[in-house]
Amino acid sequence: MSPEAVAAERVYQGLKRVILEGQFAPGTMLVVTTLAREFGTSIAPVRDSMQRLVGERLLDLHIGGGFQMPRLTADGLAHLYSWHQDLIKLALKFRRSGTSSSDYQPAFPSINGNDTHALAEATAELFLHIASFSGNPEHVEAVRSVGERLHATRIREARLSNRLRELERIWELAGSGPLRDAQEAVRRYHRRRLRQVSRLIHAEEQG
Secondary structure (H helix, E strand, O other), X not given: OOHHHHHHHHHHHHHHHHHHOOOOOOOOEEOHXXXXXXXXXXXXXXXXHHHHHHHOOOOEEOOOOOEEOOOOOHHHHHHHHHHHHHHHHXXXXXXXXXXXXXXXXXXXHHOOOOOHHHHHHHHHHHHHHHHHHHOOHHHHHHHHHHHHXXXXXXXXXXXXXXXXXXXXXXXXXXXXXXXXXXXXHHHHHHHXXXXXXXXXXXXXXXX
């Protein structure tokens, strides 16, 4: 890999990480020259990385030029949660025979229930594994995409209690429990968040 490609990949991974962690508030304009200085590189790798992130819908092109963080609306966040719910319930519906809890060991036992970053990571990991139940890699990539767009919001879900137990319960049922019970647990998980979209947006806007 050429030095330019290495630099572009480093910038892409680093910039994506800070975006997923919610370090930029919705609507924030990202300045290419500033980011180039922070990453110690030229403008080209930064611009290339930002174009990739636009394709992943983690950044938006600004009408007047440049790049900005996507703006959140109550409807937009509700649609993301609802789409995520549909994907997970579909994966459960097509759960292949022989799927069990034994092929996945979640990190739940070692997580502090107040560690919002660890909980967000564990949530992403759990739902990606459930997505794999369908046996369709496109299903997994769809869940990965919407999960990344929800990641910063998941970090802000601190006001929701018992999130760790909620994830544990979903996994207990998803691995080998009755389909109806597993889908109901997934529905309850999303319903709690759909009821809180306005507060979650406010928390994310405050940074």
